[in-house]
Amino acid sequence: MNAQQPIVPDPAGAAIAVRPGEQAEIELKLLAPQAILEKLREMPVIVQHARNRGVVRQLETVYYDTPERALFQRGMSLRVRRSGKHFIQTLKLLPDIGRPLARWQWETSVDGMTPDLAQLPVAEIGDPLTTLTPDALVPAFATRVRRHARQLDLPDASVEIAFDVGTIEAGTRQEVLSEIELELKSGNAGALFDLGTQLLDAAPLQVGTRSKAERGYALAFDVVQPAAKAEPINITAEHAVDDVIALLGGACWHHLLRNHAVAKEGSDPEGVHQMRIALRRLRTICALFRREIPSPSFEAINSEARWLMRQLGQTRDWDVFATTIVSRVATTTPEVDFGGLRDAIERQRKSNYSSLQAVLDDPRYSRFLLSLGHWVERRRWRNDIDSDALAVLSQPMPALADKILARQQRKVRKRGTHFRQLDTAARHSLRIELKRLRYAAEFFLPLYTGHAPAKRYVARLARLQKSLGRVCDIASIRGLLGSVRQGDQAALHLAIGTVTGWQARDEIAAATTLRKKWRRFKATPAFWGR
Template identity: 35%
Template structure:
């Protein structure tokens, strides 16, 4: 199998792990799945099977918390138990150590062939069914370019107690050949039928059913360890951002603005990750991908801006017109997200993260293999210096320079959040809390100033710039002066805060 598949080397001298499967997960609609079955992309006569999978965990979800899944899958009277360890599935490409063995019934078999009994200790006695996945599976073996690819289409549902969720997904597993062919085939399918990059495996779908319905998905810490390389850290950070975006994309709804907000946060964080890691990632695709991310974030900007304005309005004519404009903005955003350009961007990013030229550029070899902790300390120093320097005499800066300061502060905050797991002594964690607190305060104050500058433009865009009823949304000279003073005080407090990484 092509050695470019999967994440870049994560640790110097890392131990050998069990054999891994490499697959690309895609999400079609039910209609798109029917179109694919009827297309000439697939050979005739797929293997068809009905699968019932029971996933097990303790009442406290100890397996999920430890990054493992345990299932027993039954098909045609035969049962297979599978244990999987969490892997880098954040960008659609999954590579997970796994352990399989046949079992006689629906009771898990925990022995020395898997790590679960040692992991759970006495809690293994509390293992029980958590949820089920019921699907009809169609399987094709496809020859494409230099590769043999297994295409699996699953349609069915996830069941957890009295809650159910439909499931329709495609998995492309590379049996032979290069990862490039895997993505090439995915793009060819997307030309025929629209596809979205898949992020959730079946276990994650089940666990989501067990909890409350999500309004939005916020940023989660990235799993970085002290011995991780800079290349592996970037891969994980970017993959986590891509995952956050896709999960929020599926939740975007004009009745609740939180998902579109978090989707834009994810895109900003991803663009910042590009900037932070430019020294190792700047290859022939770097600038194009970063600009495409800028385009996509901008396409969601009007919807988010109108959400912010509406939150400041009471009932009345102005609010009604803003609500109408928001409905249009959300419709436009939905159209963009479903476009071929946006879908292609997700596949391009996913492929670039696992086999882009940045992984093999000779000029950046030393930087890629550098300990992420050392790289992070230098990057944080650089961005902190930039924010401190640009914010001097903040009261005297013009709007454009304050906006640049705001962007620098965001990059520093995101870098701090990305790299925090690399600095975990008690003193570092204490300093991190204070550092982030003062940086967030500065970012908030600069954000208010940015809103004050951008609001007139947004009102003009929706035809309300000359409406007297909307005048209260415009910041007065006195209000802006007070905001600038508050931002300057926040900058001074930040500038005096100690670094957590030194």
């Protein structure tokens, strides 16, 4: 279990096809120091609903993989756990995009701490298990945990709450483990968020976004957590509007959590970018549905998503400045010294990432994640609406999709009136509506798979949005340049002037291209309502 070179897991691991079974683990993880866990053990909500004092166990777990980490690369983890005299082998998959709390798993008894693949439904699970031999697996890392578990009988669910304290171990490396696991045994998954929120009310907790296995791989092999893009959501014509909102909202929750660790570590600028995309998609859902379903919950979710987007915004702006703009200009003007400008930008980036880390540690962020999960699992948009809105929720999605897309396209065209004369603020407003139209088109695209024009429309929309984004970014960079104008460093000011000149040239060229793409988009026929 020696540390090796950094690796990046294959995002395609999430796409493994598995036949649904009864072995879906639905779990919410909360993180806190051990002292806080001790304080929470006897909370009234736990004592009142616990069947008994619970059970304390010492759990020794070894995780296995091939030397090439074939299981990890496919989004799997395989472990053998000893609890007393019993040995349990468990294979887990990545969370389901449609149910972000759910992880498919298979548990079987084995004779010792060595895995036995013959006990697993290998044919059902598929590669790479079908090609593995027993001797191909080696220990990767281990955990040693003291677990205090209690069964809670809540009003509409049975939940196991486990207080885990221990270590993750990989060779000479070690990491403290201190967390609460809430596992749904039966009933409504919304109960996990109800309970999680009550625990957060009593102590500062963080929502856990990585499993023990993910943390173990990071510790043992210096795994670089990759940023994750939004995954396709398979909406069908048979889905009711109510189900579609739940699917879309759950996908946004999953997308947000999968990028939390990357954004917080600052290891890849794409992490912050993808978190912002997840939030924009979430806000788009709120904007698209609230006319027909005027639930106050849409505005509540939108408000907190807007707050978090603002916290991420400055960090994203400096990332774009550092990783694209300066590098491109420096390549074309090698005679200019950009060292001072790069140093100034990097100081700003570090400052913004430091501020962002504080935001992601803030209880307000944890509360937002819990409220979003609660909103999805409890389908809170059903609350405080009249019978007409309830009737809309029960309708099949296609008819409403046509209506939403047509309405959003009208908004885009209205914002784009007198396109050539739009100022910076008006272009920004148009960009927002374009993004909403694009996300709406992508959300509902599976409903129109039989229409070739659908993909053409989305492609032209994406190209227009990208061009408009480039123009808007130029305006943002202009403001950032102003914030690094300090001192009398001639080289720094020369670099700033060079970037400013290139940006002005790019703005003129981009404006011409943008007008062409706007005309082309306006001429593209709608793919809905046919």
